[in-house]
Amino acid sequence: MNPPAPTASTTSPPIVAPGYNRPPRNPGPSWGFGFLRLADRLLPEWLYRPLRAAGTWVAMLGMHAQRAHSRAYLRAVLGREPTSREVFRHFFVFEEALILKLRVAGGHPHRGVLAAGSEDFQRIIQSDEPALLGTFHFGHSDLTGFLFGGQEKRRVALIRQRVGNSRDTDQLAKRFAGWVSFIWVNAGENPLFAIKDAIASGSSVALTCDRIEFSARSEAFTFLGARRLFPFTIYHLAMIFQRPVLLSVGVPGGPGETIVHSSPAWRPDPRLGREENFALARAHFQTFLSRIEDLLRTNPYWWFNFIELNPEVPAAC
Numbered sequence: 001m002n003p004p005a006p007t008a009s010t011t012s013p014p015i016v017a018p019g020y021n022r023p024p025r026n027p028g029p030s031w032g033f034g035f036l037r038l039a040d041r042l043l044p045e046w047l048y049r050p051l052r053a054a055g056t057w058v059a060m061l062g063m064h065a066q067r068a069h070s071r072a073y074l075r076a077v078l079g080r081e082p083t084s085r086e087v088f089r090h091f092f093v094f095e096e097a098l099i100l101k102l103r104v105a106g107g108h109p110h111r112g113v114l115a116a117g118s119e120d121f122q123r124i125i126q127s128d129e130p131a132l133l134g135t136f137h138f139g140h141s142d143l144t145g146f147l148f149g150g151q152e153k154r155r156v157a158l159i160r161q162r163v164g165n166s167r168d169t170d171q172l173a174k175r176f177a178g179w180v181s182f183i184w185v186n187a188g189e190n191p192l193f194a195i196k197d198a199i200a201s202g203s204s205v206a207l208t209c210d211r212i213e214f215s216a217r218s219e220a221f222t223f224l225g226a227r228r229l230f231p232f233t234i235y236h237l238a239m240i241f242q243r244p245v246l247l248s249v250g251v252p253g254g255p256g257e258t259i260v261h262s263s264p265a266w267r268p269d270p271r272l273g274r275e276e277n278f279a280l281a282r283a284h285f286q287t288f289l290s291r292i293e294d295l296l297r298t299n300p301y302w303w304f305n306f307i308e309l310n311p312e313v314p315a316a317c
Contacts, residue, residue: 066307120244157182228309
């Protein structure tokens with residue numbers, strides 16, 4: 001049965017905030033991705049890795065806003081003022097995640113392995129049921145949608161912001177074209193109807209749950225010692241389309257592996273009212289944020305928000 005068609009409302013904000021047509025750009029020169037891929041093919045790793053580290057230092061020194069946001073985040077997660085070397089490590093871990101994406105896009109073998117406690121994720125993979133997959137700018141999480149599609153042969157529609165010079169995403173899209181498609185929030189189309197079409201075709205839909213710029217539905221949750229705003233859109237979509245929600249992040253595992261940590265599935269309960277369902281959804285999201293904090297105690301550099309940290313909300317809100 002097809003999900004119900006979304007309807008317009010004149011009294012409440014849209015589920016997905018409208019985007020814009022002009023794509024932004026990633027920092028760095030237009031030839032940067034091509035240079036990294038060429039160097040990766042020509043140079044041995046013992047030489048290429050220190051060159052990447054040196055390039056990261058140069059890039060970090062020139063990225064004033066991103067460096068300030070990194071320092072603010074590290075101050076929150078470490079509970080003290082971070083050193084310049086710690087800020088560099090944050091940038092370098094992000095750079096190494098980018099290199100991995102470029103390698104996987106180029107055909108390098110890589111697989112996702114589910115962590116303990118991810119049994120619901122495994123059941124969804126083995127079923128034909130479309131799900132809403134929430135993820136974060138964290139570790140290897142950018143790869144999980146591609147691995148879910150290509151490795152498990154499941155169709156996935158990724159909700160993304162179109163970026164003008166995102167060659168890593170373009171190359172991954174080519175490699176996994178048979179299983180992965182995109183819904184661009186800033187391409188002029190109505191994301192809600194695109195999501196409806198994707199689910200109706202049997203695709204799961206993956207969207208990020210940490211940045212609020214394209215989410216019209218945000219709520220406050222406890223994270224890094226404060227109440228902070230996070231997108232809550234995924235649960236509104238679950239209520240509209242009556243689909244399960246699974247939250248996940250990917251972290252480095254052994255050679256050629258990403259370990260995927262997933263939440264239990266949250267499903268709207270038809271026996272409960274709207275507010276009761278959303279109360280359970282809030283608890284579901286908060287529990288997974290706490291799990292992310294546990295992972296950050298292992299490696300605080302895995303959180304890749306090089307933008308302003310999620311805004312704090314007064315305790316009374």
